[in-house]
Amino acid sequence: MSQQPKSSDDENQTEMYIRVKRNKTTYFLQCLPSEKVLQIKEKLQVLIDEPVNNQRLILIQTGEVLDDSKSLADQKVENDAAVALTLRKADNEFEDVNVVKPDDYIRDGDGGSNW
Structure with missing residues (x-):
């Protein structure tokens, strides 16, 4: 597989991903x-149908x-x-940040077997 030559603008442009969390x-x-944060919000708008100015x-x-x-x-x-x-x-x-952590799913007495 051949690599395309990189211009100076493409330096540091390795694709990445982020995990955007809300509730569960x-x-x-x-x-x-x-990418600007506004561009990320535009991607989210497509997924969650919320205008960018309503997202933080x-x-x-x-x-x-x-x-x-x-x-x-x-x-x-x-x-x-x-x-x-x-x-x-x-x-x-x-709204306040509400992100459920994996620990929130473990109930006392079941030894975490729900994972």
Whole structure:
């Protein structure tokens, strides 16, 4: 398989994916480090039918709200990063982050056999 020559713009353009989590749902989005957060929200809009201005993305590792005008690389979002999605509520405020962790599924006394 031959590789295409890379221009300087393509430097650092290895495809990556991020995990966008909300409640019990995880969306796996393929993206490039150079993509702006707004472009990620546009991909999500197709999946969840929520306008981009009603979405907020938060890097779970740091709790930092991602800026629409900056790229993933600018905000240190790396391959396989987990990002929380919150949506705007009727009162114009954003909902709290609600991401279910795998530990939340383990019930006392069953030894975690539900995995």
